[in-house]
């Protein structure tokens with residue numbers, strides 16, 4: 001538990017605050033609509049479904065206000081930049097933006113279900129009270145003021161059905177539309193759809209425009225009503241309710257009860273985040289329109305394309321990523337790629353691995369060597385967890401396959417820092433682990449590792465970087481070759497000084513070794529790789545962090561492709 005807290009206390013606090021506000025809003029407004037005397041007659045018709053519908057509506061507003069914030073990439077980058085002086089725990093939270101976005105989305109789905117079911121009951125009960133001829137209080141108040149605007153029951157005729165109300169009134173129709181939009185967005189965001197049909201997920205997610213437009217106008221018709229303040233003073237339900245069902249005394253004993261709508265308020269909740277998001281999108285379009293010059297195109301083994309580019313005013317930090325659009329391939333699709341260049345270089349670069357139709361087409365387009373270089377548009381850079389590597393004294397960098405890209409940038413930057421004898425470098429030791437399925441992949445960054453190895457040895461800091469390359473897929477010819485050349489100075493697979501290890505890393509052994517070598521350090525563990533690997537690294541971080549804050553602590557940071 002103690003170890004878990006080292007890595008998660010701030011996330012837990014944020015979730016607890018968010019959950020607390022949801023519980024507070026729901027409970028407070030449930031009790032309010034269940035007890036407030038202005039809704040005495042409304043409750044007479046609707047029963048507790050009124051409180052269920054209104055309390056869930058408040059939580060829907062609150063969560064709709066939050067849902068866009070975690071996907072404002074520029075806002076997050078800005079916060080990350082301005083928080084650079086803050087504790088890394090705070091900055092680390094910004095990497096959980098998508099987890100929080102999903103959590104809020106599922107909560108929206110839950111409250112939408114509660115709200116919709118409650119309103120289905122409400123429609124049925126409004127209809128039943130309108131049709132009732134039994135002289136009950138619900139039936140009497142349902143028939144008040146049908147010719148003026150002071151009515152309580154929105155169903156004014158015996159011929160109106162709940163279905164008619166659901167599809168012809170503003171709240172009914174917008175309710176149906178935004179519920180459908182939400183269902184489509186949530187169902188198309190499953191891991192399966194995102195991994196296999198990303199475009200379906202991406203385009204469907206833009207139904208959020210309809211969702212917010214519908215939400216803003218959903219309440220403007222004000223169909224759910226309560227007694228007006230003036231009417232409460234003149235005909236308080238505590239005194240007058242009993243006379244309403246009394247035909248002889250009804251008009252004599254009390255003034256006529258009048259009703260008014262609850263003002264629409266969703267727009268007040270969502271206006272600021274929607275404006276922020278619109279600004280974010282305009283900024284993206286503006287930035288994307290600035291000219292990008294592709295200065296070099298390199299084709300690496302295993303169908304990996306490296307693009308080196310320049311753009312006026314482009315500034316990057318290590319480990320950041322950009323969104324790339326290639327209009328020749330698709331006008332609308334933007335794909336994220338981590339920068340593999342160092343901030344010290346006069347260009348920025350990305351490595352694109354063929355993963356699907358878009359990346360395949362981009363690689364083919366650049367391989368065709370047309371007289372004119374295909375155009376590239378770039379949005380970004382945006383921050384990720386890897387930016388924080390230099391905040392730690394000791395860092396463990398774990399890259400799987402193409403997940404090595406953020407670390408390439410970091411390692412290059414270190415190379416430059418060593419060249420310029422940068423005294424401000426806080427990091428004292430880096431452990432770099434790279435797991436690859438095939439040997440071709442190692443060729444991407446061999447040159448970089450080889451020159452780093454040489455530079456560190458020359459500057460007497462050979463110990464600064466320990467790297468371990470793991471080959472997780474191999475055939476007998478590779479294994480035999482390695483066995484035959486076991487005692488050569490360089491590795492047969494990579495040509496580097498460190499020998500390639502066949503198989504997967506034993507994380508417990510690796511973490512124990514790091515903990516023993518740095519018993520009083522704060523170690524940043526950075527992963528760019530699959531979820532399964534993230535789980536085992538996270539577990540190792542918990543297991544090997546000491547409960548004593550003066551002793552070794554492992555902080556886990558993850559970037560997912």
Ligand SMILES: Cc1cc2nc3c(=O)[nH]c(=O)nc-3n(C[C@H](O)[C@H](O)[C@H](O)COP(=O)(O)OP(=O)(O)OC[C@H]3O[C@@H](n4cnc5c(N)ncnc54)[C@H](O)[C@@H]3O)c2cc1C
Pocket residue numbers: 194195196197198199321334335336337338339350351352353354355356357358359360402405560561
């Ligand atoms: C922050 C980040 C950094 C990345 N850095 C690199 C990198 O340096 N090098 C590299 O080769 N790959 C990187 N990727 C992955 C790269 O974005 C996808 O491989 C690429 O978008 C695949 O597109 P596709 O249409 O060819 O393949 P598809 O078959 O459409 O998708 C293959 C996989 O990529 C994901 N994907 C597809 N489109 C997008 C998108 N627009 N945004 C996010 N994910 C998408 C899908 O979920 C799927 O799992 C990165 C991804 C992220 C999120």
